[in-house]
Amino acid sequence: MAPAAELIDATKKYGEIEALGGVTIRIELGEVVAMLGPNGAGKTTSISILLGLRKPTSGKALLFGLEPTNLLARSKVGVMLQESGVPAMLKVREIVDLFRSYYPRPMTRDRAIAMAGLEEKANALVRELSGGQRQRLYFALAVCGDPDVLFLDEPTVGMDVEGRRAFIERIAEFAHMGRTVVLTTHYLEEADQLAKRVIVIDRGVVIADAPPGEIKSRVAGKRVRFISPAITEQELGGLSVTAAAITDGRVQLLTNQPEAVLRELFRRGVEMSELEVAGADLEDAFIAMTSH
16 A cells, blocks of 8 residues: 655755755654654655645655645645635635535534634634634644645644643544644654654754654653753863753753762752753754754
């Protein structure tokens, strides 16, 4: 059986700039995959090529073994891009009905609206929706065709914490239906929570492709965090750490020897508050792999 989506040695150049440098990715039916990378790493370019919105300079992209522009392939795909736009003077239920009409076997209007948590806004005009509610509308439009594969490019941008949490639950609900989900996000806890597989793209190439647990195991075993407003980089010199960062007095260290590191900091007289020692998470692994 053909995979849900596939990039085969895909490159993309804009003049002298190479956005993708020979990327090969195979996403099977039923997988939930998170694509991570710094800004400009090539995530959105990869998604655009998979969707047929851009053509690769070389290599190829396939959806269900077909060209991405093939109507049969497109009828099985739902998409939520970073920048979306719909007529502001239509009602939510009207715009969902319009998008449903593009698909051969769509889900019901009420189900699509309920999956997005917009039941109370079904009769509201699009222009009356808040930013977070518009994001949820775009999700309803992405799932209303009952697609086999759902592409989500930074879907929770602009949402508050509660809105993001509820939205992630709805994405998980869709994935539990056995559908394929391909997600790009800068919120790494979302990727850790949803994805069974993480692909890290940096500078146009894939540098990691593995389950989240395996990705996290590649970095130092512990994360040490504390607040020390007057600390300097010199005071962190010579410690047994694999990565260190200071942001507005907030210190984060990655280390395999947290006890020895803390003992040395105390010996140096470093003042600290809100001390936290925990296992490395996906964000730590991501920073360690993509910091240059």
